[in-house]
Amino acid sequence: MTTSDRNVLNWSPDAVVFDCDGTLVDSERHWQEARSRAFQEYGLQPPPGFAEQALGRHYEDCGRLMAQTVQKPELAEDLTAALLDHFLELVTEEPVTMPGAVRLVRQLSGRLPLAVASNCPRVVVEGSLERAGLLGHFQHLVVPDPGDGVRPKPHPDVYAVAARLCGVPPHRALAVEDTLTGVEAARRAGLRVLGVGPRPPGDGATRADGWAQALDAPELLAWVQALDSPRGVQDS
Template sequence: MGIAAVVFDMDGVLIDSEPLWEKVRHDYVVLKDGRWQPDSQKKMMGMSTVEWSSYMADDLGVAEPAEQVASDIIDLMAEKYAQHVPLLPGAVEAVRRCSGSWTLGLASSSPATLIDLVLAKAGLIDSFSAVLSTEEVGRGKPAPDVYLTVAQRLSVDPKDCTAVEDSTNGLLSAHAAGMRLIAAPRPEFPPVPDALALADAVIDNLDQLTTQVVTGS
């Protein structure tokens, strides 16, 4: 069969949130007398909540238990989203356009509470048949767990899914799951060339997410 489902990442694909995550995490690390590194945000992109909070506590020297780090950062992000959700141009239209032709899933590294908040404010909750955070599976991206689980919940073979991703870890994750892969890289956090080379197609914006791009036909 052809493509039966489209699975979107959220951060960096539907919302321009990576700069916001970076600022919130950076300021928190500084506040807690940690050691922020130039590549810290890139390393955390795709990590599950447990993974990035442990990284901040252990590797960046934040003087709080990982569980407290996670709680604090999620609360700070929720406050930001309550004021404004930084939807990328064409995001809502792309989701609604795709939902007219395919079943949709969401495979995100954001915690479930933030996913729900973003989708509610964007008016997109009803567009997705399966929504999953990496915190609900065994491993975060680049492991394929979140994509494989979304496909399972959609009752679709992963090879009959198209994934839309932006980051190195996200691209590796969707590729490892065996999905057709569309890269929508963000210029501020470009994926490494080897990961980008795995994509079946690369788009500059979501207006380019056409039927032909999704299906490869």
């Protein structure tokens, strides 16, 4: 476990808001394959480093980026549609949860309000969580919705709405994220952030309040067990 200026696991939040893709569900590899298939469908090749550019983006933003990077802006809508179609096919065939996700969510369930804030379409989030047996543990699912003015990450909207629906001030909620795009969104919304997964290069990890290698890290499990303990630090 690494931290920035304070150890977030010495603190007890009033709600926890999880990202879905790459945090609870191992679907980033499906997005990567879907991007490759969408490019191939139109006889195109992804430029070097495109996977890193696309990480954590809303699929519509990613479709536009795909078109821009191959200098085919007229294909933005077509590539976006192909990207989503291929992803839905892949994630339906092989849904996989991240290590420790099921255990951690189940242990938190009933102790704190839980929500998901994702850049994925609602049908993807609901389907992924249902297949993982986790959907019933979350009181709220928040995804981008242009009709309601909820913008995708890195805008703070999905996290701000999730905290509000959980009935807590943003600074009393903990976000759990695997990408710097998501970390930025949660920070801008005022949540504390626990990053999870491979440590980002450079000083990226310092944008979060703490960083763990995986959801099954022993310190995370110990933290959950201590939430009901008077040792928890309840500060504002």
